Amino acid sequence: MKYIALLLMVGCSTTVPVTMKFPEAPGNLVMMPCPQLQKVEEDAKLSDVAKTITNNYGTYYECAVKNDAWIEWYEKQKLIFEGIK
Amino acid sequence: MWLLHWLPNWIFYAVLIAGVVGLVISYFVRFLSFIPFVYVYKTPIQLVSIIAIAIGTFMSGAIHDNDAWEARVKEMQDKVAAAEVQSKEENVKIVEKVVTKTQVIKTRGEDIVKYVDREVVKYDTKFAPGGECEIPKEFIKALNDAAEAPK
Numbered sequence: 294m295k296y297i298a299l300l301l302m303v304g305c306s307t308t309v310p311v312t313m314k315f316p317e318a319p320g321n322l323v324m325m326p327c328p329q330l331q332k333v334e335e336d337a338k339l340s341d342v343a344k345t346i347t348n349n350y351g352t353y354y355e356c357a358v359k360n361d362a363w364i365e366w367y368e369k370q371k372l373i374f375e376g377i378k
Numbered sequence: 379m380w381l382l383h384w385l386p387n388w389i390f391y392a393v394l395i396a397g398v399v400g401l402v403i404s405y406f407v408r409f410l411s412f413i414p415f416v417y418v419y420k421t422p423i424q425l426v427s428i429i430a431i432a433i434g435t436f437m438s439g440a441i442h443d444n445d446a447w448e449a450r451v452k453e454m455q456d457k458v459a460a461a462e463v464q465s466k467e468e469n470v471k472i473v474e475k476v477v478t479k480t481q482v483i484k485t486r487g488e489d490i491v492k493y494v495d496r497e498v499v500k501y502d503t504k505f506a507p508g509g510e511c512e513i514p515k516e517f518i519k520a521l522n523d524a525a526e527a528p529k
Binding site for chain 1: 451454455457458461462464465466468469472473475476477479480483484486487490491494495498499501502504505506507513515518521522525526527
């Protein structure tokens with residue numbers, strides 16, 4: 294009798310036939326970590342200071358773009374994932 | 379259900395029909411008394427027929443359930459495939475946006491550096507160390523401290 298019960302239970306078991314791959318990252322560009330900000334030499338000229346500040350602002354905004362991209366990626370992927378159910 | 383993958387569906391329907399037919403025949407066995415085999419085995423035939431009906435009914439339900447699940451799996455597979463395509467399309471849009479914005483930032487930075495090289499350099503001697511308006515070391519230190527990454 295226990296073998297029949299076991300047989301019936303085995304008959305009901307199944308593997309998950311549908312799997313979704315983890316969504317890919319939006320390109321290699323956003324996978325790179327944000328670089329360190331530049332520092333100013335002690336004997337730097339005014340123009341060097343201005344250039345360093347300019348470069349650092351640029352670095353910040355490039356990093357902000359990557360961050361925004363990841364936020365957008367997450368929101369879009371979440372919407373797509375929820376749309377499947 | 380593994381049994382459904384081994385045997386064709388019609389077998390289970392045949393078992394069900396055979397069970398019903400066997401049960402009906404066993405009830406009308408008095409009219410078939412001219413066939414000794416049926417009359418002698420009336421009770422076993424009824425028993426086997428009831429078991430066949432039970433198995434047939436169970437398996438018919440299982441077939442229906444299996445078909446419903448397979449349809450659901452197919453639907454989900456289609457949805458997942460569509461979602462993966464949509465995901466890739468969204469990634470392309472995001473990458474395009476990142477590339478465009480990064481290019482704008484780089485170009486703007488280059489323009490500003492050109493401006494510094496053209497206009498701000500005029501004040502380099504004025505703000506040189508030992509010059510008229512030397513840049514204080516504290517100012518440089520404050521800038522460098524702000525640029526330091528948190529540990």
